[in-house]
Amino acid sequence: MTRDSVTRSYVERCLEEGSALRDLVSRVPFPREADADYRSILLPRPTFVPHDSIATCADDLTSLFHVLTSLPDRLFGGDVDGYSRELGIDPRRAALIQRLGGEITLYGRADLYRVDDSFKLLEFNINSSVGGVSWSDMAKYMLEVPEFREFADEHGLDYVHTGERFVRALREASRTVTGGAPPVVGAVDCDGAMAKYRSMYLSLQEMMRGFGIEMVLGELSEVREKGGRLYLQGRPLDVVARYFTVEEVVASPDGEKVLEPIFRAHEEGRVVLWTTMRTGLVHNKACLAMLHDQRWRDAFSAEERALIDRILPWARVLDSGTVEAGGTTVDLLDYCREHREKIIMKPVNGYSGIGSYAGWEQSDRDWRELLAGARGRGYIVQERVVPDPEPIVDPESGTVRDHDSVWGVFVTPEGYGGAQVRATPSGGQAVINMGADRRVKAAPVFRHAS
Structure with missing residues (x-):
């Protein structure tokens, strides 16, 4: 079971005979529109995280945002067109992105996996079109259920x-x-x-x-x-x-x-x-791959390299390049073929997992064909991350089942802007997104003292 003491306590309470927490979701007094949006997609319980852990994550994301927004100046001497070409942004899109000047607004939602009480970044959605802003009302209305309010007070829970x-x-x-x-x-x-x-x-x-x-x-x-x-x-x-x-x-x-x-x-x-369209300069997933590209490694300070290595899984643009592996330089495509079980491939401008392929879900033959077809066509390859499981008690059967969870952590001009979780029973698909897969459910995130 999880190392998080509050999660463990909540699960144990749900397993008690006649537990009032087990069917929490059915008793949350949502207003009309929230009820229509939330009720059917709620996990049976909220999720919990130590203050220090989520604060560190938000600080890392804010620091990473500033690294990303510095890339045109830092790597291309302010040549935004050259930077755009490196990302594979065509002239029409580049002109649209640059139509308005000004700085890029710190606002977005990072999707991460929780691993050993730290976080690994899957993608950083830096723009105003991200969903889930109103989901924080889930937490607000859950606290109106007396039994959960009592649990929250007992464990000092709060939320942003x-x-x-x-x-x-x-x-x-x-x-x-x-x-x-x-x-x-x-x-x-x-x-x-x-x-x-x-x-x-x-x-x-x-x-x-x-x-x-x-x-x-x-x-x-x-x-x-x-x-x-x-x-x-x-x-x-x-x-x-x-x-x-x-x-x-x-x-x-x-x-x-x-x-x-x-x-x-x-x-x-x-x-x-x-926000303005300038967020397109850092919303492209190839930006994250730049941070692991050996060509640019010396452009970052030791502290920045530590940040990149701490929060960002290895990633590269799927092109004709090479990669350092085991002290030697090997062809990137050969490396990806050999390490199929450890790599996921994503389109640089994709969303909701559309067009993404997990190597561990493919046969060797299909994976080779996917890599060959995607090379040089706007894809990144990223190291697989295995998240810590979230144990969930089924309200009807009373049984515990582990879930894989994506944490959506918001950052705003004030820093940490709250979080939510999307989860599905462990052993399901690699990409966890709301929509067609009805097994994917959502939950608010409450903080507690470490």
Whole structure:
């Protein structure tokens, strides 16, 4: 069982006859939209982590963010176009990413595995389109169940509400537009997305209302410009919260044209685009592979190299390069063929695990063909990480089953911005994502003293 004492205590309580904690999820008093979004995807219990452990993780992520955003200057002398070419970003995407200036905003969700009470980074989603912000309400409403509140008080549990940090970041970013008043926020996604993610957006809107923020929901083609202001659903906007991605914009021949009024309004201080497309410079997974590439190793300080080695599994762009292994230099493709059981392959611009292939799930022949077909076509290869199991008590059977869990840790301009977990029974697929696989469930994260 887990080394986490609070997890062990919670599981033991759930195994007691007549335990009031075992069916916690069925008794959480969610409001309407949150209930529709959360209830069916909740794990039977929340997850727990020591304060020190999650604080160290967030500090490492913040430090890694600053390393990543320094790469164009540090490795390419400020030549952003050269940096973009190295990442495989074509001219159209590069122009879109660089359309607006300014610094990249520290905001995003890192997906990590927990290993021996530390964390290993799988990918770093640095942009405003990441999901799960409203999931921190799960923790808020769980604490309204008396038996869980008693357990939380007994163990000194607390949590960071991601939505609260999100709201504070938006209020601060929009200060030049609103003068400090609560902003009207437009959650803007690509055309067709609102219907697909309706429950998520409605629960987000409900959560924002609880913080005194009006959030208007809509799609790119619905944004209107009138009298110097941007409007969505008839409401003037102070902030455009961007939920559309670079890939979704370039999927349309007129994508940039549709976006231009938003860009101009941002430049002229009439609205804040949060976040800008410049996050595309560090959202690309090839950025992480750069940190392990021997060509760039000397560009980082000893402290930075220690950070990279501590949190980031080995990764490389799948190209025609070589890799150091056992004191010798070998062909990267040969290395990947030989170490199939230890490598996962991912598209640099992928999301939700789409297009990812775990070597340990492939035959030797299929793996060779996948590697050959992906080489030089925008993929990275990354070292396999095996997470510590999370024991979960089934509310109906009362049996314990281990789960593999991905920790989604948010970072904001304030630092640690809360966390959530996605989990599935151990022994399942390599990629753990919500969606088609109904075995994948979610849970909030509570902190406790070490």
